[in-house]
Amino acid sequence: MLRFTLLWLLVFLFASISSSSARPAPYAMRISCGARQNIRTPPTYTRWYKDFAYTGGIPANATAPSHITPPLKTLRYFPLSEGPENCYIINRVPKGHYSVRIFFGLVEHEIDNEPLFEVSVEGTIIHSLKSGWSKNDEQVFAEALVFLLDGSVSICFHSTGRGDPTIISIEILQIDEKAYYFGPEWGRGVILKTTSRLTCGTSKPKFDEDYSGDHWGGDRFWHPIRTFGKNVDAPRSTESGIKKASTVPNFYPEALYQSAVVSTDSKPDLAYTMDVDPNKNYSIWLHFAEIDATITSAGKRVFDVLINGGTVFENVDVVGMSGDRYTALVLNTTVALSGRTLTITLHPKKGNHAILTAIEVFQVIVAESKTSPEEVRALQALKKSLGLPNRFGWNGDPCVPKEHPWSGADCHFDKSGGKWFIDGLGLGNQGLRGSLPNEISKLHHLQSINLSGNSIHGVIPSSLGTVTSLETLDLSYNFLNGSIPESLGKLTALRRLNLNGNSLSGRVPSALGGRLLNGASFKYFYR
Template sequence: MLLGPKHCKNQSTMVMVMSYHCPASTKLTWILASLLVLVRTIQVRAQLPKGFINIDCGWKNSSSYIDDALGMPYTFDGESVESGVSHEMLPEFMADPTNKQEKTLRSFPDGSRNCYTLASTTGTKYLLRATFTYGNYDRLNKSLDGSLFLFGLHIGVNFWATVNLSNWDPSFTVWKEVITIAPSNSLSVCLINFGSGVPFISTLELRPLLDAMYPFVNTSVSVSNFQRFRFGNVNTFTTRYPTDYYDRWWDSFSMSVVDYSTSMISLNTSNNLESLPGNSNFSVPAAILQNASTKDTNQSSITINVAAGPNLGANDLQLLPIFHFTEINMTNPNRRFDIYSKDVLMFPDFSPSQLQVHSMYKSGQFMQNADGYFFLNKTSSSSLPPLINALELYSLVRMDNLTTNSDDVNYMKQIKTYYKLARTSWNGDPCSPREYSWEGLICDHSKSNQNPRIVTVNLSTSGLSGGFAISFMNMTSLENLDLSHNNLTGAIPDYQLKSLKVLDLSNNKINGPIPDSILQRFQAGLLDLRLEGNPVCSKVKDTYCSKKKKSIPILLIAVIVPVVLISLLVMMCILWKLCWKGKSVDNEDYAMYEEETPLHIDIRRFTYAELKLITNDFKTIVGKGGFGMVYHGTLENSDEVAVKVLMETSIADSTDFLPEVQTLSKVHHRNLVALKGYCQNKKCLALVYDFMSRGNLQQLIRGATVCTTTTKPLFPNKLG
């Protein structure tokens, strides 16, 4: 969603602070005023629902603050992210945002993926929102310079949305919202660099939801907010917490539609509303549903068009609408209408109940639409036009990628902390998605229904110091561990993992004893142990301490072999072009190009394989036309034929081939050579004639000496 900052503020939650004007000597009054503000602040903090997380991205102070407009505490992001650079928007944009957190941001100029990690509860359903206010912080005017300015968002290991700021006012705020289920005790939000501008983020907000809410959201399906409207006469553009306990943002439909006052009528009530039994899936606040929009009694339809903005890639959107209704007209409840999505009837003959909430949606039925276009049409038996209180519209977010095995993730994080590794690529999930896997890791994705496992860790020449991290010993799928060329000291732990096949600790400072468990696996040929270049090898003389000339084999495999293979391929290509190009047609499997539907004529259809057989692999050329060669052939009954074959480069230009075959098959004359058959192949078109041993008429008149040729068909200009 793309909104100006003024559209994002919520004045209903603004903390009211009274100002006192009195002599400087009257300190007690000022103290009391400060205490009132402090008490109010403490009350606001106490009222915040459990589990709310508010992060001001780029905020440099480690202490939290209360946002004046929202009455919510916001914290700095240093504990949630390990990379990026803090910035402030330019001063000329500072006065516009009413929310303090929009004035700062964090950019990520380095790395293709940078991630925030938020504490969560495994299996809990969350609403997560991110905002982006550019404010020309980098003085590059990137959003208005005419170039693409966009980057991606991942929720966990799956694509969530694209943030597109191309050709947008730098003071405008883009916000994205997703409802998802936490796969573990942490939830990650990753910014993906598409190479079209430096990714950045202004805020992150996490809100826990009830398990029963949005029942179509599960571990494989999340939903991204496309639009959320409240109807009726509403004074504020956006309504959020505390009106909505879950801090969903509800935009005012009346303030979004230019001609609302002339096309719609607002209704409202102060009566209490009740949820129908089993209809608490969305927990829409009563304050939202106590307002509604309808039409004048002489009108019969409400049209709602929620179009995708120009910066939203709408082609792949699959939308799910949720309609919220309650009848708040107490005088005449006779209201019935049909609900359409474009021309598809979704809910026929619907009648909202008085002061009872109906939430209508098609479970799991996401529509392939670029926008939301809905009709509420009055039925013939209704005395009132349609009514609507609220509308939510979500787009499908597929959660197809599996996260790395949680144990492997925890162990790699421990290793990262233990060795104080600061690799740019070590952000987010170690193995998923594959294109963003951590440098130095190889993961096993072979089991499509199971979480990927880490099978190789290569931290060679990584500046590691200290002892051997115990976490390595707990990674039960690890097969290859390379810690060579570092500064590791101490002893080798008693490594009991049976999965390990290669342990390379060469060129470190290890001086401790070698455990029996490792020696036994080495002696049994189950483990390739490499310890050369360590002090421990001064005490023992065994093959694992010998200097293995690995550099030459590695060089051969990594450099020489690929070079040789590439050279051979280049030579083969050259030879093919020079010597075998003429025979490439013969070697290609033309059977796969045979047309499935034959012509409905009474002459024989030859396959390409049959043509090769009767012409002895197109051995004898007896003529040449403008579009191809003529070959001598012999049928099974020893009849001689002339086979005219169109060159492959001419097939696309020969649009009249099939009509000509149909015409020639019907023409019979003693002075015309007879057409005996044809070949209809996407890579080869051919005509098969009776063979004329003395040549054609033109050659006889000129007295040409020929051995063999063929007469031309009726339309020589088409086939040559």
């Protein structure tokens, strides 16, 4: 009885240690856009949260353009009247490395209206939809690998005037911290945008979930390519187990390596060509496993790998480099491409045939520097207090993407601090109402403010006197009342002040009056 008790205690202790040292499940957030309640979808019964965290838009019934799109029945679309930029801003996201994926859809009964728009994550554009995307499995979603370090993530959709952005779902999936490390350039300032991910020798598209893959690898989509062309190669497959597949940090599913393409006698070179954006850097990942029964040992099959005609790997011997047959081998290289095509060629040197299991291609994107959070909060307070019309948008980051800055906000980049800041507000004659909030003084770098010709009421905030960089202040033709704050006399850089057309009273601060002698242009009329 004592031996049994001791044995049970040892088993319990081992189980406890194993359990405590086991890696926790990765963070996952999946949003069904437009949905009013949480749902689960077959066949995996994946949980999707009801729609939340959006800045605008309208829910509608969805038409899924592809069979790989999650089987969700709703979407959210963003008409231009809601503003040119709209975002999902999701908080309480643990710091880490993430796969962010957005599926696009079509509004029900409007399947011929294919919208074209741009997508950004954390202020960096990761995707621009191209005509015909709804008929291509690889283009019905955008995916990028990005570090999220601020406890939140903003995913924004930017109108280009060619239809309303329409979003079916958003997925934020935590992956290994070192996933897809490709060299010294890799890091927190770099985003990897998925350009293409192929599984060779099969006709069935699959996600990692279909492969029963490790969740720390994300849930990658593998587009099938059974053959690269008629009579140029032949598919191979096996049911044998594959060693060294699902390992840190990328966790590729074992089943990925159970199919491949092998070149033929008539066409020894194995080549694949795809379209890419020119003048970009690409990280290319090539997957191999020797599953051909005719190759029994190292040295039987040796080939070179070329990218656009240039050799990047010489004398690749899958058995020799992986250590055995039925063993995964992954090779990675990063190349700069000037043209619009990427061609991967496997050129046999021994054995007359090459073999390839899968291909991954990522565009390497330098992440945009973001605007100072304090200044973003100040602009949001200004937006709320002045009741900025929806057409302005003012969602996401004011200065990035640089292609889509906020209307009426001028940006300047501070190289020393690595942040954008606001140096001008141009919102004259925009039908603004409400009052000026004290938070406007948090825009410490402002040189110019023009809020003339609106319906702004209340007093001029005395805190404006702390914006010492201000050179131009035009608040004319509003409904401001009270007196001119004494603090404005501290604005030693101020050269133009226009307060005409308001209901101001009291005396002019002596510091301002004296400045007229120094060439400043001040206009103010008391009623």
